[in-house]
Amino acid sequence: GIQVEQSPPDLILQEGANSTLRCNFSDSVNNLQWFHQNPWGQLINLFYIPSGTKQNGRLSATTVATERYSLLYISSSQTTDSGVYFCAVETGGFKTIFGAGTRLFVKA
Amino acid sequence: DGGITQSPKYLFRKEGQNVTLSCEQNLNHDAMYWYRQDPGQGLRLIYYSQIVNDFQKGDIAEGYSVSREKKESFPLTVTSAQKNPTAFYLCATSRQVNQPQHFGDGTRLSIL
Numbered sequence: 001g002i003q004v005e006q007s008p009p010d011l012i013l014q015e016g017a018n019s020t021l022r023c024n025f026s027d028s029v030n031n032l033q034w035f036h037q038n039p040w041g042q043l044i045n046l047f048y049i050p051s052g053t054k055q056n057g058r059l060s061a062t063t064v065a066t067e068r069y070s071l072l073y074i075s076s077s078q079t080t081d082s083g084v085y086f087c088a089v090e091t092g093g094f095k096t097i098f099g100a101g102t103r104l105f106v107k108a
Numbered sequence: 109d110g111g112i113t114q115s116p117k118y119l120f121r122k123e124g125q126n127v128t129l130s131c132e133q134n135l136n137h138d139a140m141y142w143y144r145q146d147p148g149q150g151l152r153l154i155y156y157s158q159i160v161n162d163f164q165k166g167d168i169a170e171g172y173s174v175s176r177e178k179k180e181s182f183p184l185t186v187t188s189a190q191k192n193p194t195a196f197y198l199c200a201t202s203r204q205v206n207q208p209q210h211f212g213d214g215t216r217l218s219i220l
Binding site: 001030031033035041042043044045048086088090094095096097098099100101 | 141143149150151152153156158164166167196198200205206207208209210211213214
């Protein structure tokens with residue numbers, strides 16, 4: 001089956017720093033989503049981005065489907081950005097596969 | 109997310125018991141999903157439903173069952189055949205498959 005790999009697995013930032021999270025996938029996909037899971041376990045959909053670039057405030061995402069990767073950019077990080085960032089891809093059979101996540105901690 | 113209600117938040121099960129987790133939505137979404145998350149890991153798909161009266165197995169369906177008799181409801185039963193049921197269970201919905209998914213707050217299931 002399709003493999004979804006996220007890097008780095010862990011990331012520690014000083015408040016105000018910028019970062020780039022990466023998601024590689026091993027086969028063609030119908031769509032790609034980025035999620036943030038806060039320390040209480042709640043999952044928020046950040047981007048639905050099968051291709052191209054989107055921006056939402058301090059966050060932006062780019063997916064290059066032909067090269068099978070997506071990037072999530074966080075600028076001017078804040079302590080509330082801490083948590084786990086997941087990328088998830090949907091295959092041709094409508095199954096959703098999640099990566100293992102990037103655990104981010106932003107220090108004040 | 110608002111509009112997706114999972115209950116209960118915490119659930120304890122004795123060995124050999126079946127338990128049912130509730131997921132209700134008022135978003136008028138056609139598609140609903142159940143995921144399992146183990147500590148420090150990503151989510152794994154248990155079952156999904158594209159439309160009422162239809163559902164499909166995900167990657168880890170063994171030991172679980174679902175029903176989709178109403179658009180608003182997609183209950184998950186963890187049967188006694190599931191040998192390691194302790195996990196965080198998350199329900200999600202989307203307008204249709206291949207559309208953005210939105211999650212409930214989850215149910216934490218533990219074995220007594």
